[in-house]
Amino acid sequence: MASSSGYKCTLSPELLKKAKKELSEDPNTTRQEIKALRERLERIPGLKARTDDAFILRFLRARKFDQEKAFTLVMNFYKIKFEHADMFATMKPSYVKEALEDGVTGMLEHRDKEGCKVIMFRPGRWNTDKYDVWDMFKTNYMSLAKVIQEEETQIHGLRMFLDLSNLTWTHAKQITPTYAKCITGLFQESFPSRFKGIHYIHEPAFFDYVFSLLKPLLKKKIIKRIHFHGPRVEELREYVDEEYLPEEYGGKAPPFSNKSWADMLLNCEAEFEEDMKYGMVDMTLKTSTKGKVDATDSLPGSFKKLNVD
Template sequence: MSKPHSGLSSEATEKARLELNENPDTLHHDIQQVRDMIVTRPDIGFLRTDDDFILRFLRARKFNQSESFRLLSQYFLFRQQHLHIFHSFKVDDPGIKRALMDGFPGVLETPDQHGRKILLLFASNWDQNRHSFMDILRAILLSLEVLIENPELQVNGFVLIIDWSNFSFKQASKLTPNVLRLAIEGLQDSFPARFGGIHFVNQPWYIQAMYTIIKPFLKDKTRKRIYLHGNNLTSLQQLIGVECLPSEFGGSLPPYDVGLWARTLLGPDYSDESEYTLTYDALHVINRYGISPWSQSVVEPGTLKSADRETSTPLLALD
C-alpha cells in the first residue's frame, strides 16, 4: 500500500494536523471511506482513485469525508461535462503553450511567508488575437495539476495575484458570464487546492463592476479571501511580505520573468521559436519544484461523455 503521508516536512505535518484535522493514525481509513463512496455515483468515471490522489481532496476539505467526496465527484464531473477544456490537455498543446509563454499563469519560485505558492496573472498580456480566454483557463488548470502533486502545497495552498494594469475596457468586454462561471466552477468548485488569498491590484472601475456581477457565484469563503487593493500596494505587502514579491508589486525580488514557468514546464532548452513535444512530468520540473510525475488524471478524448456548449453575451457591453 502506498504511503500518502510521505513527503511532508515535520512543519507541514504539524500544520496539517492543526489546520486540516489530518491524523496519520487514521489516514488510510479516511482515504478508504472516501473511496467506498464511489459506488454511489455510477454516472461518473473516476479515472484515478489511488491513496495519494484521494488524499489531496481530503486535505482540501479538512478531512470532512462527505465534502471531500463531493469535491472528488465534481472534479471528474467537470471533466466529463467540459471535454473541450481537457482535450489535448498537455503543455505542448499550441493554445496552452502560447498562454504559458505569455505568463498565464506566472509562478514564483519563492513561496510566501506561509509556504503558499504565489501565482501571478498580468491581465493586460492577454492578446485576444494570440490566445483565447479558454486557452488561459486551460493553462492555469494544467499548472495547478502540476503544482498540486507536491504534498506541501496540498497543505500550504496557493495565493493568486491579478494585476489589472492597462487592461482595457475592450478586453474586459470579452469576458462573458459563461466563461467566468466556467472559471469559477473549475477553480472554486472542482479542484482540490487551498487558496489563501486572491488579490486584485490596479483594477479599473469596470473590473470592480464585473466583480460585483460575479460575486453571487462565489462561495462565502471565497468572497472573504478576495482583496481589492486598487493602487494600494502597501495593503498587498501587509498580507504578502515584500521579501516574497517581485519589484512590480513593491517587493524586494527582481522583476518577474514572464517566461519562467513556461521554461520550467517546457524544459531547459526552451526558446520562443522552438516547438516542443515534452509533457509536464519532465524531470526538470520534478527536481526544481519537488513535484512527482503525474499523468493518470489526464482525460483522453472520447473517454467521457461530451456536453453541449453554451453561447453567451458579453458581461460588459461596448456601445
C-alpha cells in the same frame, strides 16, 4: 484504475502538526482514510477515476478529511471535465504555449509569510488575436493542477495576485456569464485547492463590470478573502516578505518572470496526457448522495469517526 501508489508522507513535523490542527489529518489513520475514499470511487459505475494515494489525499485535505465532502469534491471534479469535454480534450501545455510564453501565468519563487504558494496572473498580457479566454483558463488550471501536487501547498494553501495592468475592454468583454460560472464553479466546488487570499492590483475603471459577473457566484467565505489594492502595491508587503516580492510590486526582488515556471509546465506534456485518460464515461449515473443510500456507499464525516482499529 490506478492502484495505490504506496504514499509516503513528505511533511515536516511542523507541517504535520498544522495539518492535524487545521485539516483534521491524523497520520495514524491517513491510509484508512485514503482506502475508504478509493473504494467508494471504484464502486461508481461510469467513472474511471484516478485512485492513487497522492491524488486522493489532495481531495481529503481540501475538505479537512470529511469523507462525504471529499467524495463530492472528486465527483464534481470529474463532472465538470465531462460537461466541458471539448475544452479538457486540449488540456495540455503545448496548446497554451503562446499564453505561457507571454507571461500570463506563473508562480512567485518564494512562498508568502503564511507558507502559501503565490500564483501570479497577469491577464493584461493576453494576446486576444492569438488565443481565447478558454486558453487563459487552461493556463491557470494546469498551473494549479501542477502546484497542488506539492504537499506543502496542500497544507498551507494558495494565494493569488491578479495584476490587471494593461487590461482592456477587448479583454474584459470575453468574460461572459457562462465563462464566469465555469471558473467560479470549478475552483470553488470542483478543485482540491484552498485559497487563502485573492488580491487584485491595478484594477481598471471598468473592472466593476467584470466583478459584477463574478460576485453573485462567489461564496461569502471567498468574498471575505478578496482584496482590492489598486495602485497601492506596497500593501502586498503585508503578505510576502519584501526581499521576495518583485520590485514592481513594492519589493526588492528582481522583476517577476514566469519563464522557469512556463518551461517546467511545458515539460509536463506526458503528465497531462496521462490525466486525460480519466473521467466520467456515463453521466446518467446519480452523483447525488441525498436520499437513501447503502451504508457501504456513503461514509459521512471523517473516517476517524468510524471504529476502525
